[in-house]
Amino acid sequence: MTEDQLLDLLRRCQHDFLSGGEMSHKLGISRTTIWKHIEHLRKLGYEIEAQPHHGYRLVSIPDRLIPEEIRFGLNTRWMGQKIVSYEETGSTNDVATKLAAQGMPEGTVIFAESQSKGRGRLGRSWISPKGKSILTSVIFRPKLLPSQASQITLMSAVAVAKAIEKQTGLSPQIKWPNDVLIEGKKVSGILTEMQAETDQIRFLVVGIGINVTVPEESLPENAASIHYKGAGGTVTRISLAQELLRQLEAGYDLIHEGEWENIHQQWQERSILTGKHVNVRCMERQIEGTVTGLDPDGSLLIRLDHGLTERVVAGDVVAVR
Amino acid sequence: MTEDQLLDLLRRCQHDFLSGGEMSHKLGISRTTIWKHIEHLRKLGYEIEAQPHHGYRLVSIPDRLIPEEIRFGLNTRWMGQKIVSYEETGSTNDVATKLAAQGMPEGTVIFAESQSKGRGRLGRSWISPKGKSILTSVIFRPKLLPSQASQITLMSAVAVAKAIEKQTGLSPQIKWPNDVLIEGKKVSGILTEMQAETDQIRFLVVGIGINVTVPEESLPENAASIHYKGAGGTVTRISLAQELLRQLEAGYDLIHEGEWENIHQQWQERSILTGKHVNVRCMERQIEGTVTGLDPDGSLLIRLDHGLTERVVAGDVVAVR
Numbered sequence: 001m002t003e004d005q006l007l008d009l010l011r012r013c014q015h016d017f018l019s020g021g022e023m024s025h026k027l028g029i030s031r032t033t034i035w036k037h038i039e040h041l042r043k044l045g046y047e048i049e050a051q052p053h054h055g056y057r058l059v060s061i062p063d064r065l066i067p068e069e070i071r072f073g074l075n076t077r078w079m080g081q082k083i084v085s086y087e088e089t090g091s092t093n094d095v096a097t098k099l100a101a102q103g104m105p106e107g108t109v110i111f112a113e114s115q116s117k118g119r120g121r122l123g124r125s126w127i128s129p130k131g132k133s134i135l136t137s138v139i140f141r142p143k144l145l146p147s148q149a150s151q152i153t154l155m156s157a158v159a160v161a162k163a164i165e166k167q168t169g170l171s172p173q174i175k176w177p178n179d180v181l182i183e184g185k186k187v188s189g190i191l192t193e194m195q196a197e198t199d200q201i202r203f204l205v206v207g208i209g210i211n212v213t214v215p216e217e218s219l220p221e222n223a224a225s226i227h228y229k230g231a232g233g234t235v236t237r238i239s240l241a242q243e244l245l246r247q248l249e250a251g252y253d254l255i256h257e258g259e260w261e262n263i264h265q266q267w268q269e270r271s272i273l274t275g276k277h278v279n280v281r282c283m284e285r286q287i288e289g290t291v292t293g294l295d296p297d298g299s300l301l302i303r304l305d306h307g308l309t310e311r312v313v314a315g316d317v318v319a320v321r
Numbered sequence: 322m323t324e325d326q327l328l329d330l331l332r333r334c335q336h337d338f339l340s341g342g343e344m345s346h347k348l349g350i351s352r353t354t355i356w357k358h359i360e361h362l363r364k365l366g367y368e369i370e371a372q373p374h375h376g377y378r379l380v381s382i383p384d385r386l387i388p389e390e391i392r393f394g395l396n397t398r399w400m401g402q403k404i405v406s407y408e409e410t411g412s413t414n415d416v417a418t419k420l421a422a423q424g425m426p427e428g429t430v431i432f433a434e435s436q437s438k439g440r441g442r443l444g445r446s447w448i449s450p451k452g453k454s455i456l457t458s459v460i461f462r463p464k465l466l467p468s469q470a471s472q473i474t475l476m477s478a479v480a481v482a483k484a485i486e487k488q489t490g491l492s493p494q495i496k497w498p499n500d501v502l503i504e505g506k507k508v509s510g511i512l513t514e515m516q517a518e519t520d521q522i523r524f525l526v527v528g529i530g531i532n533v534t535v536p537e538e539s540l541p542e543n544a545a546s547i548h549y550k551g552a553g554g555t556v557t558r559i560s561l562a563q564e565l566l567r568q569l570e571a572g573y574d575l576i577h578e579g580e581w582e583n584i585h586q587q588w589q590e591r592s593i594l595t596g597k598h599v600n601v602r603c604m605e606r607q608i609e610g611t612v613t614g615l616d617p618d619g620s621l622l623i624r625l626d627h628g629l630t631e632r633v634v635a636g637d638v639v640a641v642r
Binding site (some may be wrong): 121145146147149150153177191192193194195196197198199200202298313314315 | 442466467468470471474498512513514515516517518519520521523619634635636
């Protein structure tokens with residue numbers, strides 16, 4: 001934490017120099033220790049100028065999702081109390097699952113600049129070039145039944161949409177169950193994985209990928225980056241990641257306060273499929289009809305052509321018209 | 322598999338000697354190889370007499386849940402194609418979970434003579450002295466939603482009850498959700514654990530413990546062993562374990578053929594709580610009323626005193642009268 005305080009001092013001086021003596025005095029550590037911290041921060045990517053007789057000056061901060069930057073100004077109560085970040089890892093969900101199994105608390109957050117084995121829903125892969133996305137996984141330990149896990153997934157989609165709204169002014173929409181789209185193109189995907197007994201969730205890991213500055217040519221046709229959708233230059237990965245963590249905390253607190261209906265409402269307001277005629281592949285069935293909304297249990301409500309309404313609990317949806 | 326064939330030859334000769342030459346001829350392997358297999362079988366606990374000029378004779382088989390014995394006369398189609406057994410392990414569910422995560426197929430079965438970290442439902446411990454129980458875990462990969470996982474748990478309780486019925490003639494009952502009782506005392510517990518996405522079970526491990534010859538003094542007051550409940554000497558752990566695997570296969574096949582209603586019925590016929598006045602602690606609520614049956618989704622139906630019926634999806638039930 002001394003390093004966070006040191007960084008804080010440098011940040012507050014903006015572009016002025018701060019003498020080693022003053023820092024040593026304020027933090028109650030030796031000049032040698034300060035030098036060691038400065039060296040470590042430089043390794044993390046902080047550009048820090050050092051001049052004899054003047055001291056140190058923070059020139060630039062790294063564009064990396066590291067704990068030092070995420071924590072600064074995060075302002076959450078419990079989310080992100082523990083942050084682990086990787087330059088590269090297999091999959092942030094795998095790391096989070098391992099840590100959760102070892103007992104790491106709710107609100108532990110994993111970030112990675114790139115993943116070698118990124119996964120999407122239903123065993124699909126999730127590819128993202130280094131340093132151009134937010135790749136994060138959060139550990140939750142909700143007092144919910146396995147059948148209620150979709151509340152956390154749907155809440156997470158709302159949190160992603162609201163974080164993008166707040167940071168960019170754009171209006172993302174949600175495609176059931178949990179894709180977040182801008183102008184019809186997918187900018188974020190969510191993969192929820194859990195370990196549970198029949199009547200108790202042990203823990204749940206929500207993995208979120210957001211394309212921030214991924215070039216269009218590296219993305220599938222139906223995907224996009226928020227940077228190229230009107231938010232160019234106005235949003236950093238760090239500030240968006242922080243807003244996401246704040247939204248996840250707020251949404252999760254709502255669910256635990258019995259306010260699921262509130263999240264349900266927020267989800268519905270952003271639903272891109274409502275009113276659309278769709279085709280759904282659900283387990284081994286094929287359903288066609290018009291989406292009327294979201295059932296409180298998380299399933300999609302579809303009015304079939306002959307008038308009956310079906311609840312779709314899982315599947316892939318294709319809008320027909 | 323040569324070892325299984327060799328054992329088979331010895332078994333078929335009952336208590337007669339079988340010459341090394343004849344075995345060598347029938348199995349197409351050298352006498353030295355036969356000797357090596359005999360040595361290995363002895364290490365597993367088989368008592369095999371060897372006499373010059375006479376050959377080998379099977380004197381006794383070990384009372385251990387080892388693949389060699391479980392496979393012999395098992396007669397299943399897919400259950401137990403792969404069997405792994407331990408003298409001692411932490412928990413058979415942990416082993417099964419690890420193997421399932423590595424991709425081991427449905428129907429893989431783990432046995433242990435004892436567990437150092439046996440677990441029951443909701444984080445409780447499960448203690449059993451060495452060699453006196455059936456401790457087993459089975460890997461399933463059902464095409465079900467996480468919310469339907471209880472079908473597999475309830476089916477497993479029916480399988481345990483039917484296996485005990487067939488092997489002992491006793492009439493076990495089921496206490497919701499999945500305890501199996503004889504004369505009101507618990508003889509078996511089931512712990513289902515799963516790894517899942519929100520809309521897809523990845524795999525499910527059913528752990529089953531059955532007290533066979535555990536002495537009463539090693540058991541909690543409300544528990545018993547089937548051996549001391551009228552099945553003394555009439556049932557071996559091996560034959561009971563085999564019957565259990567056959568019943569699990571049959572029950573699982575029924576569910577996959579869309580015959581859940583059949584299992585549901587079999588469960589209800591054995592329900593000890595139906596008609597009883599009970600007190601249930603469910604999440605943070607307390608419910609009191611009369612049990613009217615099992616909802617097809619696996620929840621317990623309780624008619625409250627003022628007439629309304631509540632569905633209890635998880636919890637502990639205490640019969641009041």
